[in-house]
Every structure is written in structure tokens, then in C-alpha cells.
Amino acid sequence: MHSFQTVSDIHIAPGGAARLSRYVDGLCPNKRIALITDKGVRALGLIDGGVESLRSAGYDVLIFDNVVADPPEQIVLMGAQAVRDYKAELVIGFGGGSPMDTAKVIAHLAGCDQPIETLYGVGNAKGPTLPLLLIPTTSGTGSEVTNVAIITTGKTAKKGIVANALYANRVLLDAELTFGLPASITAATGIDAMVHAIEAYTSIREKNPISDALALTALRKLRGAIVTACNEPSNIEARTDMLIGAMLAGQAFSNAPCAAVHALAYPLGGFFHVPHGLSNALVLTEVMKYNQPKADHWYGEIASDLRVGETGASLIDEMLRIKEETKVPQTLSQVNIPQDAIPMMAADAMTKDRLLMNNAREMTYDATVKIYETIL
Numbered sequence: 001m002h003s004f005q006t007v008s009d010i011h012i013a014p015g016g017a018a019r020l021s022r023y024v025d026g027l028c029p030n031k032r033i034a035l036i037t038d039k040g041v042r043a044l045g046l047i048d049g050g051v052e053s054l055r056s057a058g059y060d061v062l063i064f065d066n067v068v069a070d071p072p073e074q075i076v077l078m079g080a081q082a083v084r085d086y087k088a089e090l091v092i093g094f095g096g097g098s099p100m101d102t103a104k105v106i107a108h109l110a111g112c113d114q115p116i117e118t119l120y121g122v123g124n125a126k127g128p129t130l131p132l133l134l135i136p137t138t139s140g141t142g143s144e145v146t147n148v149a150i151i152t153t154g155k156t157a158k159k160g161i162v163a164n165a166l167y168a169n170r171v172l173l174d175a176e177l178t179f180g181l182p183a184s185i186t187a188a189t190g191i192d193a194m195v196h197a198i199e200a201y202t203s204i205r206e207k208n209p210i211s212d213a214l215a216l217t218a219l220r221k222l223r224g225a226i227v228t229a230c231n232e233p234s235n236i237e238a239r240t241d242m243l244i245g246a247m248l249a250g251q252a253f254s255n256a257p258c259a260a261v262h263a264l265a266y267p268l269g270g271f272f273h274v275p276h277g278l279s280n281a282l283v284l285t286e287v288m289k290y291n292q293p294k295a296d297h298w299y300g301e302i303a304s305d306l307r308v309g310e311t312g313a314s315l316i317d318e319m320l321r322i323k324e325e326t327k328v329p330q331t332l333s334q335v336n337i338p339q340d341a342i343p344m345m346a347a348d349a350m351t352k353d354r355l356l357m358n359n360a361r362e363m364t365y366d367a368t369v370k371i372y373e374t375i376l
Ligand SMILES: NC(=O)c1ccc[n+]([C@@H]2O[C@H](COP(=O)([O-])OP(=O)(O)OC[C@H]3O[C@@H](n4cnc5c(N)ncnc54)[C@H](O)[C@@H]3O)[C@@H](O)[C@H]2O)c1
Pocket: 038, 039, 040, 041, 044, 068, 069, 070, 071, 095, 096, 097, 098, 099, 101, 137, 138, 140, 141, 142, 143, 146, 147, 148, 149, 150, 177, 178, 179, 180, 181, 182, 185, 189, 276, 277
């Protein structure tokens, strides 16, 4: 038996963000909107056309641009208070995974009285929420279509809120917003999306035929476009394929959850602020090699679908080629992680039960240490 949920209203519209008032139709009765973003996205002017379109259509817009990468709980709480004070009836998350995750939790907190500390874990966030529109500006996390938000609590711990109440009401995919993404972020976030698809396809507990189909299509699009998107930033076809691929991979893993690659990647972000996509890229191929005894047949199916070979090893080789061609860092030392941090990171990775329980092969502390040492 399988069940599958996703966002029911998705618009693929290059240039659509500049006509934003069309995409909020029916979502905001009192015409007061809170737009959640970060200072980087704002400084690039990405929200300007959209805000102007909303204001000329008679909407009042609060811009909350205090989100930072790996959003801390305090900033989420601050945003929720600002949204309540403004009496907004629609929350728009505009940016990469960090602003979108923040917007998801803000929409929840501003829509009901649940204290934030009761939300962490699976199925704990229960409605009602404010209506939510998500507009990604990176092609990676798929957060726009997932029921997940990742928040940093305390100094280093990244915790997940996983609940169907977090699904957005509407999503707008405008590939033109991603033209300005530097090659390094395009590569790392694109590899994150590929990891979502690979982990969804090999997720042992909730693997399902709908996620499988989405994961394979996602990987075809992402593999076909990632190098071009890095080398030709304004190539609309490649950028559109990246955005659609990341979204499809998001739908896949939202229903067939991620596993050990993400579990081993999180401490790199939590302790050393290595960007999420890059953390995944760093551990990906060694975790795949570890998983091969249990997941080789699935890796082989993906490789055949991508026409890069018939075996699990050929998929691993292909991911190594992509990492090389997109020039992502290959070692922990290149991102300034010292050897003596390995035990602490491995212990932290072992706490990610939510992810490890989906892994094709049981992951152990010793195996985790070995994987980190191999990529040191
Ligand atoms: N909710 C989920 O399902 C899910 C899944 C995976 C990861 N995540 C989380 O998402 C976060 C990572 O998101 P991300 O990788 O999208 O990065 P991000 O949102 O943290 O953004 C990274 C940087 O890219 C900049 N940026 C964003 N769009 C840009 C553009 N178009 N042009 C130039 N610069 C741009 C931002 O200003 C920021 O400086 C992490 O917190 C991670 O844990 C969530």
C-alpha cells in the first residue's frame, strides 16, 4: 500500500515573478501579504518586479528579509511575530531553501498557537496555517513542494519539521530568477536535487511507484542540464530543466524520504556551515559505495534509465564525473573541516534516525567515521 501527497497548484512560468499579482489570486482576502526572503536575494533585485506588481494591484506588502542560511529558530520566531503584527493573510516564501523553509514555519506559527518546540519531528505540526505561496530562486532543495522545513536550533543542531500541514497552497517556478546563480551554487544545489532523487528511489520504507517515476524524470532533467546551467547561466532551457528537476525530486523525496547521504551531510552544515548542497555532494559517492551491497540493483536501474551503463558502479562513476565537471570541492579539508572533528560529526549523524531509518544498508558509527576519513 502506498500513499502520495504533494502541492496541488504548480505554475511553470518564466518571467512569472514580475507578474506576481496574478499568482496570488484567491489566496489573500485582506490584501495584506508578508514576503519572506533573505538579504542576498533582495539585493539581487529578484523580488522587485513582484513587489511592484503586487503593490500596483492594491496589495500591502511587508518584506521580511532577515532570513539567513540554515535558518535559526530565533529568526523564524521573529518573522512569525512580524507577520502577526502586520495581520498578513498570505505568506510568500521567496528564495532558496532557507527563506522557503522559514516561510513554511512562519505560516504555521502565525496561523495557529502551537509553540515552535512542539513542531519538531514527524507529524507534529497540525493546521491551521496561513495560506502559503512558494517561489524558489535556487534549483536544489525542492522545498517548494515538500512537507519538510529544516531549522537550526541552539548553536549547531539542525532539526526537521515534517508534516503535511507544511505543504504550500501554490508554487510558482520562474527559471529567470535563477539566471544569476553563481556556478558554484548552481552545482551544489543541483547535486542536492540529484541526491534527493537517488535517495527517494532507494528509500527502503516508503519507496513507491509515483516517487520512482518522479525521481527518474528528475534525474534525466538534472543530469542533462547541470553542466550547461553552470557554464551558460542564462540558458533558459537548462535553467528550466534544473528548476523542474529539483521540484520533481522534491515531490519524490517528500513521499519516499532521504537517507544516509543527508544524515552524514547535516553535521557539515550544523558545525561548519558548509552549504547544504555541497555537504551532500561531499559525502554522496562514498555513501553510495557503502550502500552498494543493498542498493546496487536500484542504482543499476537508475544508470540504465540515464543510459550511462547497467550497473550501480556506472551510476557512481557518473556522479563522480558530474562533481568533477561542475568543480565542486571534493574533500573535507577543502571546506576547512579538520580530522579531529570527525568523531563529533559521526556522533551527530547517528542521531538522524528520521533519515537513517530509510537507508538501504544499516549505517553505523564506525562506517560513518570511515566515510568521513575517506573524503578527508
Ligand atoms: N525543506 C526541505 O525539503 C529541504 C530540503 C533540503 C534542504 N533544505 C534546507 O534548505 C537550506 C538550503 O537551501 P539552498 O541550498 O536553496 O540555499 P539558501 O536558501 O540557504 O541560499 C544560499 C545562498 O544563495 C543565495 N541565492 C539564492 N537564490 C539566488 C539567486 N537566484 N542568485 C544568486 N544567489 C542566490 C542566497 O542569498 C544565499 O546567500 C538549508 O537550510 C537546508 O537544510 C530544506
